[in-house]
Amino acid sequence: MTGMDEHRKQRLQRVGYGVGGGLVIGTAVWTLTGAAWWLGLFLVIGLLAGLFLAASAPDG
Numbered sequence: 001m002t003g004m005d006e007h008r009k010q011r012l013q014r015v016g017y018g019v020g021g022g023l024v025i026g027t028a029v030w031t032l033t034g035a036a037w038w039l040g041l042f043l044v045i046g047l048l049a050g051l052f053l054a055a056s057a058p059d060g
Helices: 001-035 037-055
Strands: none
Touching: 001 037
């Protein structure tokens, strides 16, 4: 894999970590509170966090 492909893969993984984390936390809060809107909220927060992590990843 070339350096550019590896960098793109790392950025996509960071977005995936954010979305996955938001999904896990949102599902846990939804289960504990019974309010499904928490899932959507944490998915959006996770997506934003993942995009931030991807954008702040060092070029390499």
